[in-house]
Amino acid sequence: MLYLKKNLTEGLIQFAILLSLIGVRVDVDTYLSSQLPPLREIFLGPSSAYTQTQFHNLRNTLDGYGLHPKSVDLDYYFTARRLLNEVRSLDRLQVPSTELSAWLAYRDTEGPVVSSPQSGSSSSGIALENASGGLEEMGNLESSAVRGNGTLDQGYGQEPEENLGAVAPEDSSELHNDDGDSSSNNLTKEDIDLIDILWRQDIDLGAGREVFDYSSRQKENKVEKRRSEEEEEEGGFTWTRGWGGELEDPSEEGPSTSSSQGPLLSPLLPQTDSPLDREQQWQDIMAIMDLQDMEISEAADPSFNTSSSSSGVDTGSLADFSFSTHTPINQDVSLHQASLPSCSQDFQGGFFSPELGSCPMEAVGTAPPATLLRLSSSNSSDVDSTFEATNLTDVLLPPRLNGSSNGTGLPDLLTGLLEEALLDEISLLDLLPSLVDQTSPSLQECLRLLEATFPFVEETEDPSEEGPSTSSSQGPLLSPLLPQTDSPLDREQQWQDIMAIMDLQDMEISEAADPSFNTSSSSSGVDTGSLADFSFSTHTPINQDVSLHQASLPSCSQDFQGGFFSPELGSCPMEAVGTAPPATLLRLSSSNSSDVDSTFEATNLTDVLLPPRLNGSSNGTGLPDLLTGLLEEALLDEISLLDLALVEGFNPAQASRLREEFDSDSGLSLDSSRSPASPSGSETSSSSSSSSSSSSSSSSSFSEEGAVGYSTDSEAVDFEEGGAVGGCYQPEFSKFCRMSYQDPSRFSHLPQLEHVAHNHTYNLAPSHPDLPPAPGKKGAGREKQQQQQQDLLDKQQSRDERRARAMKIPFSNEKIVHLPVEEFNELLSKHRLSEAQLALVRDIRRRGKNKMAAQNCRKRKLDTILNLEQGVEALRRDKARLLREKVEFVRSLRQMKQKMQSLHQEVFSRLRDESGRPYPAGEFSLQYGSDGSVLLVPRRLRDEQQQQQPSRKPEKKQKDKKK
DNA sequence: CTCCTTTGTCATAGC
DNA sequence: TCGCTATGACAAAGG
Numbered sequence: 005m006l007y008l009k010k011n012l013t014e015g016l017i018q019f020a021i022l023l024s025l026i027g028v029r030v031d032v033d034t035y036l037s038s039q040l041p042p043l044r045e046i047f048l049g050p051s052s053a054y055t056q057t058q059f060h061n062l063r064n065t066l067d068g069y070g071l072h073p074k075s076v077d078l079d080y081y082f083t084a085r086r087l088l089n090e091v092r093s094l095d096r097l098q099v100p101s102t103e104l105s106a107w108l109a110y111r112d113t114e115g116p117v118v119s120s121p122q123s124g125s126s127s128s129g130i131a132l133e134n135a136s137g138g139l140e141e142m143g144n145l146e147s148s149a150v151r152g153n154g155t156l157d158q159g160y161g162q163e164p165e166e167n168l169g170a171v172a173p174e175d176s177s178e179l180h181n182d183d184g185d186s187s188s189n190n191l192t193k194e195d196i197d198l199i200d201i202l203w204r205q206d207i208d209l210g211a212g213r214e215v216f217d218y219s220s221r222q223k224e225n226k227v228e229k230r231r232s233e234e235e236e237e238e239g240g241f242t243w244t245r246g247w248g249g250e251l252e253d254p255s256e257e258g259p260s261t262s263s264s265q266g267p268l269l270s271p272l273l274p275q276t277d278s279p280l281d282r283e284q285q286w287q288d289i290m291a292i293m294d295l296q297d298m299e300i301s302e303a304a305d306p307s308f309n310t311s312s313s314s315s316g317v318d319t320g321s322l323a324d325f326s327f328s329t330h331t332p333i334n335q336d337v338s339l340h341q342a343s344l345p346s347c348s349q350d351f352q353g354g355f356f357s358p359e360l361g362s363c364p365m366e367a368v369g370t371a372p373p374a375t376l377l378r379l380s381s382s383n384s385s386d387v388d389s390t391f392e393a394t395n396l397t398d399v400l401l402p403p404r405l406n407g408s409s410n411g412t413g414l415p416d417l418l419t420g421l422l423e424e425a426l427l428d429e430i431s432l433l434d435l436l437p438s439l440v441d442q443t444s445p446s447l448q449e450c451l452r453l454l455e456a457t458f459p460f461v462e463e464t465e466d467p468s469e470e471g472p473s474t475s476s477s478q479g480p481l482l483s484p485l486l487p488q489t490d491s492p493l494d495r496e497q498q499w500q501d502i503m504a505i506m507d508l509q510d511m512e513i514s515e516a517a518d519p520s521f522n523t524s525s526s527s528s529g530v531d532t533g534s535l536a537d538f539s540f541s542t543h544t545p546i547n548q549d550v551s552l553h554q555a556s557l558p559s560c561s562q563d564f565q566g567g568f569f570s571p572e573l574g575s576c577p578m579e580a581v582g583t584a585p586p587a588t589l590l591r592l593s594s595s596n597s598s599d600v601d602s603t604f605e606a607t608n609l610t611d612v613l614l615p616p617r618l619n620g621s622s623n624g625t626g627l628p629d630l631l632t633g634l635l636e637e638a639l640l641d642e643i644s645l646l647d648l649a650l651v652e653g654f655n656p657a658q659a660s661r662l663r664e665e666f667d668s669d670s671g672l673s674l675d676s677s678r679s680p681a682s683p684s685g686s687e688t689s690s691s692s693s694s695s696s697s698s699s700s701s702s703s704s705s706f707s708e709e710g711a712v713g714y715s716t717d718s719e720a721v722d723f724e725e726g727g728a729v730g731g732c733y734q735p736e737f738s739k740f741c742r743m744s745y746q747d748p749s750r751f752s753h754l755p756q757l758e759h760v761a762h763n764h765t766y767n768l769a770p771s772h773p774d775l776p777p778a779p780g781k782k783g784a785g786r787e788k789q790q791q792q793q794q795d796l797l798d799k800q801q802s803r804d805e806r807r808a809r810a811m812k813i814p815f816s817n818e819k820i821v822h823l824p825v826e827e828f829n830e831l832l833s834k835h836r837l838s839e840a841q842l843a844l845v846r847d848i849r850r851r852g853k854n855k856m857a858a859q860n861c862r863k864r865k866l867d868t869i870l871n872l873e874q875g876v877e878a879l880r881r882d883k884a885r886l887l888r889e890k891v892e893f894v895r896s897l898r899q900m901k902q903k904m905q906s907l908h909q910e911v912f913s914r915l916r917d918e919s920g921r922p923y924p925a926g927e928f929s930l931q932y933g934s935d936g937s938v939l940l941v942p943r944r945l946r947d948e949q950q951q952q953q954p955s956r957k958p959e960k961k962q963k964d965k966k967k
Numbered sequence: 968c969t970c971c972t973t974t975g976t977c978a979t980a981g982c
Numbered sequence: 983t984c985g986c987t988a989t990g991a992c993a994a995a996g997g
Contacts, residue, residue, distance in 0.1 A: 802975085803975085803976095825984090825985065825986085850976095850977095850986095851975080851976060851977085853985095853986070853987080854975085854976065854977075854986095854987085854988095855974085855975060855976075856987095857986085857987055857988060857989080858974080858975070858976080858988085858989080859974080859975090860987085860988080861987090861988055861989055861990095862973090862974090862989095864988085865989090970997100971996100971997085972995100972996085972997080973994100973995085973996085973997100974993100974994085974995085974996105975992100975993085975994080975995100976991100976992080976993080976994100977990100977991085977992080977993100978989100978990090978991085978992105979988095979989085979990085979991105980987100980988080980989085980990105981986100981987085981988080981989105982985100982986085982987080982988100
């Protein structure tokens with residue numbers, strides 16, 4: 005046992021170190037306190053792994069009832085369970101990194117804006133202004149008409165073949181403008197509240213408070229802000245440096261572009277809990293890939309690698325970025341705009357696509373510019389910010405690129421960005437739009453340069469045109485697709501979704517492995533800094549995180565982001581969440597198309613998601629499986645890593661065995677059935693044994709039936725049989741009684757205990773004044789020896805045993821306690837006992853039975869707690885499943901709405917009156933009949949029509965007339 | 968030495 | 983009424 009304890013302790017330490025290294029935050033208190041008060045008792049209390057088990061307890065525990073809930077066996081069980089979880093969680097441990105990636109995104113967004121000196125004057129202030137608003141409602145775009153060019157339209161429509169988006173309504177700009185600034189700063193408060201709620205929820209789910217500790221984070225942010233400011237002063241433009249400077253090196257980062265895509269997209273995969281989900285996600289990814297391919301192929305980018313470190317400042321630098329990034333980025337941008345309203349992932353995918361891949365870093369660096377360009381033109385800051393945020397995060401996230409390229413440059417950059425992000429909770433996303441707007445002139449210049457340099461750019465997106473006046477192009481793309489921002493209700497719904505997702509995440513992530521986001525000094529290395537390094541170098545973690553969040557979060561991410569990006573929220577979890585939206589968008593937008601290329605990319609993505617070691621061997625298939633398995637396990641096994649962290653100990657085999665044993669014997673109910681209390685159990689057996697008076701069988705039956713520590717041995721029986729009432733005392737009697745406690749068979753199933761032969765009977769009184777001297781001794785020496793032996797035996801006897809021996813009770817305490825009443829009475833009648841003896845015997849019986857009852861009671865109590873725990877886990881599982889389903893439904897619904905909206909816009913934009921003029925969108929609306937017919941109805945009459953038959957202007961839609 | 972855990976025991980209620 | 987169980991409370995022993 006000692007060694008076992010040692011193992012536990014050491015194991016705990018080791019595991020804690022491991023967790024800290026991995027970046028997992030172990031938040032036992034939170035989990036235990038928030039989850040189940042009883043659990044605390046279970047894990048930290050009596051049966052806690054680190055609770056040192058008393059060896060003397062083994063006697064009763066093992067002897068009486070087999071596996072006592074609080075017994076060492078239970079500890080083993082828990083240990084095994086935790087170990088198993090630990091093993092399973094090895095993969096999950098990377099989840100934390102995911103969150104880190106999210107941070108990066110924020111960080112980047114913020115950093116550039118704030119830090120960039122050139123843009124600083126104009127952009128920084130603007131950024132702040134727009135920060136909150138921009139995030140809030142990307143959905144505003146929904147209303148905006150589809151304006152983009154053909155490319156954009158295709159993307160937007162999500163179904164290039166149908167060319168739904170091809171026809172860009174000219175009116176869209178109006179709508180877009182309207183939507184543009186609807187929400188602005190409201191989000192911050194709202195988001196904060198929501199975040200608060202989420203935070204509480206997370207806490208309930210076991211998430212550490214540190215994650216949501218605003219104050220601490222704010223402190224950190226302040227510190228980092230200072231640092232970043234200093235940097236700004238020194239370097240001038242963080243943006244440029246961050247993106248272009250460090251990331252720019254194409255040679256290093258470029259090579260891994262293809263893989264980089266994987267990471268970006270992969271984030272979506274983790275969520276695929278069920279086959280259906282996975283399938284759906286894959287389809288989405290493939291669709292996205294298709295889109296990317298289309299766009300990419302259309303605009304082949306020539307010199308991707310020729311990224312020149314843009315010397316430009318602020319916007320200028322941004323512009324440079326875009327230039328350096330080449331056309332691909334722009335294309336991507338266009339794609340996003342066109343196809344994906346709120347999905348930045350597509351964007352990313354485009355950047356990291358193999359074609360672009362030459363310089364991932366560049367691509368990344370360029371990505372923001374493109375976004376900026378778009379944003380600058382667009383009216384709605386929210387949408388823009390969202391896009392930018394997504395892009396930035398995505399760009400930052402792709403670890404793959406870093407790793408493949410060299411790992412050094414990017415990681416450093418990322419790390420720096422992360423640090424800054426931590427300090428500055430203002431997301432770049434928010435800042436970027438404003439920045440772009442202000443720097444539009446320089447951007448335009450850059451765009452022109454780019455245009456001149458890369459003519460092809462014009463095909464996809466004319467930088468000069470789009471950059472400055474992108475509003476038109478953006479509007480269409482985003483507006484139609486963004487149903488989310490439609491109404492407060494939508495937002496609320498989105499928030500609910502987010503919360504649900506958060507719950508899931510908490511359950512799976514925080515519970516399984518809590519990333520050590522808090523700035524705990526102990527794991528400081530691991531924490532943010534290390535995490536940044538880790539995630540960057542490995543990349544997988546970040547991507548995973550992103551993917552998870554993204555996957556789980558549909559289009560509602562915008563609101564979400566807003567909240568997360570709000571200064572107050574700056575903490576990691578929120579940021580991580582913030583990244584989610586892009587992925588969702590990707591999925592939604594791309595869901596339709598399936599392509600070989602896309603598949604390939606998806607595979608890459610999945611690979612990226614996988615842990616580093618796994619990546620090497622993983623191909624397309626392996627990863628999904630792995631992820632799926634992990635997810636399933638996470639869902640199924642909701643035992644948090646905390647548990648695992650608490651315990652450590654033995655090999656999996658033992659653990660599993662213990663687990664099985666425990667399971668088989670789980671529950672007090674089972675125990676109670678076997679417990680002495682049950683008539684069929686011990687008593688029956690004991691009666692039979694007593695009747696037969698064959699000691700061996702009786703003893704075995706007693707011990708096996710859960711007798712508490714009183715044994716009936718053949719010796720004892722013999723003593724009883726031949727024992728006169730006042731018979732001489734036989735040392736063997738007590739000896740055997742004592743030995744019975746340690747029935748070796750008890751320990752046979754516990755290898756760890758085999759070597760443990762403790763027989764601590766602390767309940768024995770140290771001295772026995774009433775104990776009569778041992779009967780006749782033959783020799784002085786021998787007598788002395790026997791005396792010692794007797795003392796030893798005395799120590800191993802219970803009080804009642806000693807009393808019985810003192811009173812010369814002719815039969816064993818086992819019989820006294822366990823014999824049925826009838827047999828017990830018969831036994832008493834056989835032996836003529838004095839009153840004192842009778843009283844003692846009855847007391848012994850009473851105490852023995854009560855003792856067993858107490859043990860039973862405690863066992864039952866524990867079992868109840870355990871059952872409750874299981875029930876809670878089951879409920880949580882159900883909840884998680886339901887939440888997932890809900891998210892899925894919401895996503896599907898949103899997809900449908902988006903499609904509907906896009907179709908609506910498409911149809912409406914093509915409608916022409918008799919004179920060939922388009923119907924003003926503000927005056928007419930399309931109404932869909934149950935029979936599939938589409939009616940053009942004046943808006944003023946729509947309300948009436950809703951309750952009546954559409955009879956106003958039943959103009960059959962005239963499709964394909966225009967253009 | 969103190970605190971905590973485990974276990975045994977007592978008193979009591981209930982079956 | 984007796985026997986037994988269940989359970990809260992207390993104390994002892996040990997870590």
